[in-house]
Amino acid sequence: MNSVYIDLAIGLVLAFLLFSMLVSGLNEGLVRLLGIRGKFLWAYLRDTLDGPDGKKSWIPSTIGEVFGRLPFSKDARPAFSDLPAPVQSTATTWSERLYERLREIDHRKDGKTSIASIPPGSFAMAVMEIVTGEGGVPTLLAKLKEGHSPLYGPLNGVWDTAEGDLDAFRKGVEKWFDGEMQRLTMLYRRYVRWVIAALGLVLTLVFSMDSLEYGRAILTDNAIRAQVAATADGGVRSVSGLRDKCPDHPNDPYACVTEVLSAPAFVQIVGNAPVSVKIPDTGSPKWSWNGGEWLQRMVTPGHWPGFLLTFFALLFGAPFWWDIFRRLTGIRVRAGEATK
Structure with missing residues (x-):
């Protein structure tokens, strides 16, 4: 059970770190351009x-x-x-x-x-x-x-x-x-x-990143992995519980498992922007307009607490979330870098 909560914490911190880095990059680009x-x-x-x-x-x-x-x-x-x-x-x-x-x-x-x-x-x-x-x-x-x-x-x-x-x-x-x-x-x-606050707000709304929803998606990922492990032990019959998650492969359980595992929580959360992209097994990426669903998320009060949480998290900045991520994962910093 502890590993589930650790996965949840690392997933959230990693998402906040990546989005904070994007905010910092946009800010630096704006500062340099002007x-x-x-x-x-x-x-x-x-x-x-x-x-x-x-x-x-x-x-x-x-x-x-x-x-x-x-x-x-x-x-x-x-x-x-x-x-x-x-x-x-x-x-x-x-x-x-x-x-x-x-x-x-x-x-x-x-x-x-x-x-x-x-x-x-x-x-x-x-x-x-x-x-x-x-x-x-x-x-x-x-x-x-x-x-x-x-x-x-x-x-x-x-x-x-x-x-x-x-x-x-x-x-x-x-x-x-x-x-x-x-x-x-x-x-x-x-x-x-x-400026960082304004960019953080824009980024949160553009990606409609609901942190609470993202946390639930991480827990769902863990449940799916457990179900896949049970499928591997129980054979093809035990895959029936996964079929509702991938209706495109009703008769191919292994393709179903592949599709589920290739779309983790983070991929799903960044796919809520007005324009989304899917990369098929063959062929070029497919871009699609997602404006209707994005607007629906914006006007749904249930998503607002998650948006607000994401916005406040981005205000802490990338250095803060990198330090938290390093502590959670045990990544060590070289002595020369630690003194800078």
Whole structure:
């Protein structure tokens, strides 16, 4: 009996893991297609180095702006350049001057920079290169203050703390930027969670995945396996109980058993989408419209608790379900991977 419950738990966790991975893949594809991660970073840098664009902040403040205004309005990212950093800067903004010091690690993407993550050490070194070009920290701070750059406040505080020590100033800038990136990452993830929730809801409804129904199907699979085992011991006569499950093979018990075992619970649950596919023994796959049955499932209140359970399960994300799956199956993680 325990093995039945273990099979049920593994089956549910595996389904949640696969669907969570699909949600994560769709989200990552959307982010890459729209360049949201890079635009989010450079919108923050524009705000921090150059100040808002007029009266409006570069960085979005709502989920609608993240996936509405940010991808399609004025791009905050600098233009891509494959040239090394110039000896004397020709940039007109501080964010463009920063990019001059970082563009050697860049690669082309739609004419704009593809840099979507800046290590704190690289940022600190870029600032030190700008300091050298300006003739010292005091001169740089004076220009930042004169240009009303929001970066003046943090750098001035770091310089006061360093008490004139350039190495301490560099480490202070690195530490400050590391904290800013952590804060920005938390803000970005807060927005992305809403997108993952929306994708999870869409995926749940498209596949009409009722977790409670799926659990019952797994238990049914176990019962069928037990019945097949009894059939093997009892001969052809004992197969009569399976015939109602495969009316296409009323006189061929072995074809009946094959058909039953080749359509496990997971195959059945993903077959509830508006468009389904069946792969016959011979010939090409057959696509069929399943819109009527799918719509019937959507309007049947009995399926709603299962849909809701699936939706909330997908919110936990693929890493959570992978950890649960690993614990249930006893899969070991190598020591090097566990420390990452």
